Amino acid sequence: MRQPLDRVFGYLADFTTTEQWDPGTVRTERLSGDGGVGTRYRNVSRFLGRRTELDYVVVDLLSPRLIRLRGRNATVTATDTMQLAAADDGTTQVRYRAEFEFHGPARLAAPLLRPALKRFGDRAAAQLRATLDAL
DSSP states (O other): OHHHHHHHHHHSSSSGGGGOOOTTTTEEEEEEEEHHHHHEEEEEEEETEEEEEEEEEEEEEEETTTTEEEOOOSSSSEEEEEEEOOOOOEEEEEEEEEEEEEEHHHHHHHHHHHHHHHHHHHHHHHHHHHHHHHH
């Protein structure tokens, strides 16, 4: 990203910005907290034509290097980890990893969802890159 580390970290640490860079997000609202560990968010997304809600909690926040949130609903636990590093030229490198653990009957469908999740993630990565470069 062409932006400095502190600016990118500040932007990503506010999870409500998913509305700007995650093509699947319909709405994200902060439910409680100040953005630090323990802050709660509700994310409403569309995936494969269906609306889904996850309640996220910030579980790790190490400024300006690491942001980790865990989102849950009845069928999935999602762990989103963002690792940031400053490059020698003053730009920022972002590594975003989203992991999904499916529960109940959804667990049986998990292998079939992998291609769709990859496409979803690739679209989000491209949009995140463009959004961060435009900050």
